[in-house]
Amino acid sequence: MAVSLNSLHYIYLLFIIVIFLFMTFKKDITIVCVLGIFTLGIFATGSISSAITGIFSSFALAINELIGTILIISLITAMGVVLQKTGINETMVKPFTKLMKTPTLAYWIIGIFMMVISLFFWPSPAVALIGAILVPAAVKAGLPALGAAVAMNLFGHGIALSGDFVIQGAPNLTSDGAGIPVGEVVSASVPLVLIMGIVTTVVAFYMIKKDMKTGLLKLDSSEYDINDTDREFQSLISPSLKKIFAIIITLTFAIDIVLMYKLNLQGGDATALIGGTALIILILITVFIKKKEASSLVISYIVEGFTFGFKVFGPVIPIAAFFFLGDSGFLSVFGEVLPKGSSGLVNDLGVFIANAVPLNAPIGATTLTTVGIITGLDGSGFSGISLAGSVAKIFGIALGRGTATLTALGQLAGIWVGGGTIIPWALIPVAAICKVDPFELARRNFKPVAIGLVITTILAMFLI
Template identity: 45%
Template sequence: MPVTLTSVHWLFLFWVLVVIVVMALRKDPLIPCILGLLTVGFAVKHTIVGAVTTVYNALIVAGNEFWGIIVVISLIVALSKLLSDTGSDYLVMRPAAKLMVNADIAFWVLGFSMLFASWFFWPSPATALIGAVMLPVAVRAGLPVMGAAVAMNLFGHGIGLSTDYIIQGAPTITAKAAGFTDPGPIMSASVPLIITMGLVTTITAFIMIKKDMKKNPEALRLERDAFLSKEVTRDLDWVSYFLATVTPLAFLADIIAMWVLQLRGGDATALLGATAVLILAVGTMLKYGWEGLEKTTDYIRDGFIFGIKIFAPVIIIAGFFFLGKGDLAKSILSLDTATGYLEDFGIALSQAVPLNKVFVAIVNLITGMVVGLDGSGFSPLPLVGSVAATFSKAIAVDKATLAALGQIAGVWTGGGTIIPWGLIPVAAIAGVNPIELARKNFFPVMLGLAATTIVAILIM
């Protein structure tokens, strides 16, 4: 059925291009998104009041879509702070640290520890946890500080954040924009892609680090001595051991329950969030006694400050790009006749230009990378999800695989693996130059994205 493109369609496309350009220039795109909502609202409703309410409706619709993920991330971050304050994080990671007997093993143990910590606690808190507990052990085993930073970065902000299988923040945003009711299809489709991306990037990076280690062993020794002089000691008590035992067992029970009971989406999120807040409440009271009543509030407040800080810009960006989806556009514009503007463009494009899998895969890959240049791994997700939905209506292509490819491209770029302004957390913990860290990551990540795109084209 032919699609008629109206002036509102072209107005929406104009603001999409403005947002992409602004992000490519490393500027926050919130003002263009707000102006886009305002002008599209006015063009549709023809009143100032209608235009203003469109902006607010978009934020409410996007906020409702993401509130569950915001809550669970905030609660888990709050719990991670308690674990850090009690030293339980050290006890949890100590067994893995003992495995690092040489530099080769240290790279992989450090990386996989960062991956698992990122899945359960998210990459930013995991960076502090792994950096404080396991990074010194890896360096003592002979791994260069820069090599350790690369491992933490690729496994955490790369593999961990781009999959997000446990907390499901990233796939939830992508899934909502792509038109799925839950993140399950995105996560399933991402498995072969992330296996490709993970193997190519980490193996390539490991080979490069091994070559660097052979060039100047004396400089490596001096670097190791200087880094290890900064090690700190921890005060541990019975609460530390209690939390170090209960926390991993509780989350392991959650994973088993999710598997056995087939819990997905909101149900899985609810289980994780409730587990985190219960452990937080019990652990805080055991550690601080009656003062735990106030300390629990402090931990919850800190957690939600982190969660809102991460998602506040994403809600505005998503609110704008949700105009590209038909069902969400109806809620934002309060019109049953509203259509998804990006979806309409996809159909019109397919009618005017012959599309194929190679073209749409490369477009979504580049879109994710360009939008990710602003340094936020989640900013590209509403757009790549919408673009995947758009192309899936235009040609026979697997929407979930296309969206997963865009998610990987956006998160690996903006989440903090190849742009210096996104690498600051890991660089700060390791004490390395973020620009140099970005250089070390660049070739492995680019090679990984090329290989992943090929695999995506073959299976779409």
């Protein structure tokens, strides 16, 4: 698995370091990412014009990859506009406000709901469902939107996705790379996912409560003021009709969940079902309330949703464009200029590190965590975890044991970092639904996830 690194690998690594330094000091990284794309283009093609063209092509690639997420956020937002104007959202969240009496209950309830739905359908559709119904209730209970976003991230994109015990997409990829049965990876991941989940969620909760007490984290309910409804619409819909619509909408989304299970819909397919349902709900309510003006109103709500969606995703596209170049995106943007046998800049760096370290249990566990983190830097979580399995196989053979544990550890690290808790553009769906800054959310997730990875890696050393 020896990999020959060239200047492109070192340039990419250098810019990753600079990007994380900028993020640490709360500086905008857009220009750095664009400069990184341009620099890679210069060294890859030797042409200034090709490098400039590469910037545009990488942006187009990023938009193409993100368009599904932009669509679901925009449609859910558009549906939310009419629900808020009519006051139906207030009726919908009332049952949950009875459960979410305090910020503490709101944090754990929203997290557990997110985890359960994500286990069966992956986090993307769960974000839409939780965001539309539970987040406003959580904010009303006194939990800041940023706290709700952290809970959704850690329980959904962290615990549920890193274990992936039900759908088993992640363990299938890593087990194939490691050459072991998927059941061994699933079994080995249970204690690791458990300790990682407990540590991260508890640390994050402690930080949220502490910052709420000191005033560093304040409650801003203006975005979720469920009483701020349009008076004209309020006069056109009675309280009893609000209850009927609330029940119909809740049942409709419940039917969606049943269909996801029956039709085995996951990921993008499940998200598409939720998005289409949101659009139908938007149209039906608007037609019922404003028959003659329905067409123009529906268009205005959709435009409002897309305005919000692209406003949120706009700052993320340059970042996503840079990190996509770490994977297969480099080939489509700059052509076949990587060394022969290369599997992408990020994966090459991971293999190089794996081949450069000595072999024992502590080093093996540390290396697999590092490889997982590096392969997760592209922000997908899944693209590099098969590499983690391959590296785990090498280490397991050399050690004579621990292949399954090492594989599970690499899978966990890759998904926690790249699957939507640390890389800013990967956690955009949650940030958008909760109406918080994705970079602030990434910074708030960083410490709990870092502490969790350290403790989980130490645990893995004893399990190998």
